[in-house]
Amino acid sequence: MNTQNEQTLDFLERQIPDLAAAAVVAAYHQALASGQSVLQVEGDELIE
Numbered sequence: 396m397n398t399q400n401e402q403t404l405d406f407l408e409r410q411i412p413d414l415a416a417a418a419v420v421a422a423y424h425q426a427l428a429s430g431q432s433v434l435q436v437e438g439d440e441l442i443e
Contacts, residue, residue, distance in 0.1 A: 426433050432443050
């Protein structure tokens with residue numbers, strides 16, 4: 396693999412955590428907007 400392709404791949408891989416976090420937030424809001432319950436952890440408890 397050439398250096399430019401490696402740099403592009405490295406850049407894209409660094410974006411994965413931010414993209415995943417944004418997807419979780421979007422799914423959370425979509426679930427709430429559609430009237431579904433959402434579970435989340437608060438301290439050591441699971442809250443609906």
